[in-house]
Amino acid sequence: MKFVTLSSSEAVSRAAGPNRVVLSSPARGAGSTLPRPRSSVVRLRRSGLAATTPEILASLGHATFIWDLATDEMRWLDGAEAIFGDAPAEALATGAAFTAMIEPSQREVRSEVVKHPPAVDPNEGVPYRIEYGVRTSLSAPMMWIEECGCWFAGPDGRPAAVHGIMRIDDDRHAREEHLVRLSQHDALTGEFNRSHLVRSLATAIENAERFRSTAAFMVVGIDHLSRINDAFGFDVADEVICELAARIRARLRSGDILGRFSGNKFGLILKDCGLHETAVAAERFLGGVRKTMVPTRSGPVAVTVSVGAVSIPRHARGVDDAINRAQEALEMAKARRRGSFAMWQPNVAREEQRRLNIRVTNEIVTALDEQRIGIAFEPVVEARTRGEVVFYESLVRLRQDKGEFLLGPEIVPVAEKLGLIRLIDQRVLELVAAELARHPEITLSLNISPATTGDPDWWASIQAILKGRPDIAQRLIVEITETAAIHNLDDLRGFISRLKNFGCRIAIDDFGAGYTSFRNLRKLGVDIVKIDGGFVRNVTSSADDRIFVQTLIELARRLGVKTVAEWVQDEEAAQLLADLGCDYIQGRLVGLASLQRPWLSDAGK
Numbered sequence: 353m354k355f356v357t358l359s360s361s362e363a364v365s366r367a368a369g370p371n372r373v374v375l376s377s378p379a380r381g382a383g384s385t386l387p388r389p390r391s392s393v394v395r396l397r398r399s400g401l402a403a404t405t406p407e408i409l410a411s412l413g414h415a416t417f418i419w420d421l422a423t424d425e426m427r428w429l430d431g432a433e434a435i436f437g438d439a440p441a442e443a444l445a446t447g448a449a450f451t452a453m454i455e456p457s458q459r460e461v462r463s464e465v466v467k468h469p470p471a472v473d474p475n476e477g478v479p480y481r482i483e484y485g486v487r488t489s490l491s492a493p494m495m496w497i498e499e500c501g502c503w504f505a506g507p508d509g510r511p512a513a514v515h516g517i518m519r520i521d522d523d524r525h526a527r528e529e530h531l532v533r534l535s536q537h538d539a540l541t542g543e544f545n546r547s548h549l550v551r552s553l554a555t556a557i558e559n560a561e562r563f564r565s566t567a568a569f570m571v572v573g574i575d576h577l578s579r580i581n582d583a584f585g586f587d588v589a590d591e592v593i594c595e596l597a598a599r600i601r602a603r604l605r606s607g608d609i610l611g612r613f614s615g616n617k618f619g620l621i622l623k624d625c626g627l628h629e630t631a632v633a634a635e636r637f638l639g640g641v642r643k644t645m646v647p648t649r650s651g652p653v654a655v656t657v658s659v660g661a662v663s664i665p666r667h668a669r670g671v672d673d674a675i676n677r678a679q680e681a682l683e684m685a686k687a688r689r690r691g692s693f694a695m696w697q698p699n700v701a702r703e704e705q706r707r708l709n710i711r712v713t714n715e716i717v718t719a720l721d722e723q724r725i726g727i728a729f730e731p732v733v734e735a736r737t738r739g740e741v742v743f744y745e746s747l748v749r750l751r752q753d754k755g756e757f758l759l760g761p762e763i764v765p766v767a768e769k770l771g772l773i774r775l776i777d778q779r780v781l782e783l784v785a786a787e788l789a790r791h792p793e794i795t796l797s798l799n800i801s802p803a804t805t806g807d808p809d810w811w812a813s814i815q816a817i818l819k820g821r822p823d824i825a826q827r828l829i830v831e832i833t834e835t836a837a838i839h840n841l842d843d844l845r846g847f848i849s850r851l852k853n854f855g856c857r858i859a860i861d862d863f864g865a866g867y868t869s870f871r872n873l874r875k876l877g878v879d880i881v882k883i884d885g886g887f888v889r890n891v892t893s894s895a896d897d898r899i900f901v902q903t904l905i906e907l908a909r910r911l912g913v914k915t916v917a918e919w920v921q922d923e924e925a926a927q928l929l930a931d932l933g934c935d936y937i938q939g940r941l942v943g944l945a946s947l948q949r950p951w952l953s954d955a956g957k
Contacts, residue, residue: 596646811850
């Protein structure tokens with residue numbers, strides 16, 4: 353291939369302004385301004401060798417050129433062939449021909465330098481530095497070119513000539529592309545990470561609305577991944593995640609998008625996908641996972657996934673809606689049966705419950721801020737005499753703006769679901785402790801949520817209250833639901849042990865609803881068992897309930913544990929329970945919860 357070239361002296365003379373010439377060298381960097389040499393030839397004298405400036409630049413992979421803007425002619429010194437060796441000579445002969453080799457989206461980058469220069473030539477040239485991609489032919493791979501140099505103005509002040517240097521800069525762009533990939537992809541699976549998946553979801557929703565098409569967003573959750581972690585270790589769990597990503601990827605259509613949504617979840621964007629197609633796709637993914645076991649270094653592992661999806665834009669016109677509803681559908685699928693699929697559909701009752709949750713949440717937060725959380729007191733009495741109050745159960749109440757009260761069953765479930773129960777338990781603890789301090793003649797119990805048993809703030813509060821106050825501790829009974837006893841036996845045992853060291857007594861509330869074994873009761877060392885009211889309510893009419901309650905009472909007595917029967921409605925039930933050996937009763941017969949303090953005299957002392 354033949355290139356138009358200049359002599360070394362002509363090139364340097366033409367490239368230089370009145371005082372300087374812009375060249376690029378490793379020592380000075382691209383666009384460095386070098387003093388104009390006295391001679392047009394720079395001689396390198398080392399071991400008897402000599403080289404011209406263009407030769408030195410060519411040996412470093414640089415090509416030098418002069419571009420006459422009036423004629424559009426480009427004339428090249430040494431190095432052009434090394435960079436553009438397979439390009440036809442005519443492609444390098446003019447600025448227009450060279451521009452045609454630049455990637456279409458980047459052509460303006462070069463033309464802007466001379467068409468709309470950002471500066472005025474001070475008769476020394478205006479330096480510039482640009483980057484762009486070039487293909488020497490349609491089938492050739494793109495290479496990145498770094499070009500730096502100076503443009504020089506003509507009599508009208510506009511650019512008339514450009515003198516510059518080019519070099520291939522693929523390595524840096526490869527590193528940049530690698531960094532971009534890392535910022536967009538999950539390190540473990542190589543699929544999109546959550547942030548890039550969410551951006552893609554936003555684009556998919558926008559396109560579906562713009563082009564009146566239908567898409568779906570799907571969340572695939574790995575069932576019981578924590579069990580795999582516990583049984584085999586995190587390395588094996590990572591193998592499972594990678595294998596499932598590969599299986600899902602293999603079953604995607606062209607154009608669909610897969611990403612790692614969270615630790616055990618994948619997110620999928622299925623374009624041009626209606627309700628029926630979404631269900632078919634979900635079954636395809638479910639079958640691809642459950643059909644064969646996942647091979648790992650610890651042997652094959654059986655895995656299932658559950659899938660939830662939402663139709664876009666029919667039921668999700670924004671990213672938050674799509675994510676929340678797909679995850680809601682996933683939870684519905686898991687609740688129905690692990691390894692199944694659920695599609696999100698509007699549900700009037702669910703939306704009403706959600707609005708109620710929001711309202712109650714606002715009520716709770718505001719009430720906590722305004723100290724409108726209070727307690728009511730329900731008496732627990734001797735079963736045989738039905739007169740002497742043994743202790744009062746403290747039940748949470750929330751006073752609303754209009755003076756009405758929300759009861760515990762209206763507050764606690766929502767507070768537990770939304771993570772507010774610890775704040776409520778903290779407030780009730782403070783109120784109960786203050787009541788015990790003011791009235792040394794009473795004993796109170798308070799209920800705590802399973803979540804509170806592991807709350808360090810609650811423990812720090814009760815520790816501060818009871819430390820050095822055995823008179824309060826001995827009159828405080830902490831009631832823990834049977835659910836907490838079932839799921840956190842080891843942790844709960846330590847919690848109970850610390851409370852008993854202060855002198856508190858422990859009660860298991862709603863006993864029988866979860867069928868906790870008496871072996872666990874003995875391990876926990878509880879003092880009181882409160883028999884779930886669902887069995888007590890029909891104890892006189894149901895032989896099954898009566899036998900069950902009798903068995904609980906007998907076993908508790910053998911363990912030295914006191915029993916309380918809840919929801920006692922009438923005298924007949926109370927007498928039967930007393931005959932069965934129940935120690936205490938509470939319920940409508942002996943008095944419902946009251947905001948008044950029953951232990952105070954009418955004089956209000």
